[in-house]
Amino acid sequence: MKIPAVMLCACLFAMPGYAQSADEKHALVDSLLELTGQSVPTIASQFSRLFNDSLTRQLRASYPNLPAAANSVVKEEVDAVIYSRLIASDAYANAMREIYTEALTGPQLRELLTFYRSDLGKTLLRVTPAINARSSQLGREYGERLSAEIRRRVSQRLEKEELL
Incomplete structure (x- = not known):
């Protein structure tokens, strides 16, 4: 009796080796992100600084007499959101892993790691x-x-063709 191709594929993908392969690729991606300065903690820290600086500037512009203690509140709340959404939930790491594993094979990831090392x-x-x-x-x-050149030329041409 022949096994239908769909069932064969389903059995192969359900095997533990497949899950280990995905786990291995995820570990490779995590290593690559670490080496290239794109690890979740690094990105979270960058996001935190950007949001903190931006929000603090906006608040200072709107409320010039804002007490210095407000800076601490901003930092604590920004850090809490960044931590819960990027680090604790693992959502960002999973999304990055998906991006890399869709674009690169395990051997390619290993080769990149070898290169970056x-x-x-x-x-x-x-x-x-x-x-x-x-x-x-x-x-x-x-x-x-x-x-500047493009604006000048477009204006001249529109005037010449009497479109302005």
């Missing part, structure tokens, strides 16, 4: 923030220069 990988991790900052600045500068 190499001298060249460590160098890349060290210099990437500076490269990103400089390239973002370059993009802003080009955007400003191109924007």
Whole structure:
């Protein structure tokens, strides 16, 4: 008797080896995120600083006489939300694991980890923030220069074709 392909696939996916493979991929993703500075604690800390700074600035702008104790309240509440939504619930980590495991295979994740642990990988991790900052600045500068030229040319053309 032949086993239908659907049943065979269902049996294979239900086997413990499959679950271990997913767990292994998740562990690989967690290691990769740690090496690249994208671990949940790192991201949570960054989110906390950003929200804390932004909310504090907004409150200070709206309430210039706000007592200094308000800063502590803001920090405590921001940290509580970040902790419960990003760390305690594991939702963010699970979402990141899903993104990576959909995009990369186990062997690819292992290869990336090997690379990032190499001298060249460590160098890349060290210099990437500076490269990103400089390239973002370059993009802003080009955007400003191109924007002025584009606006000028569009205005001239619209006037020439009497569309304005």
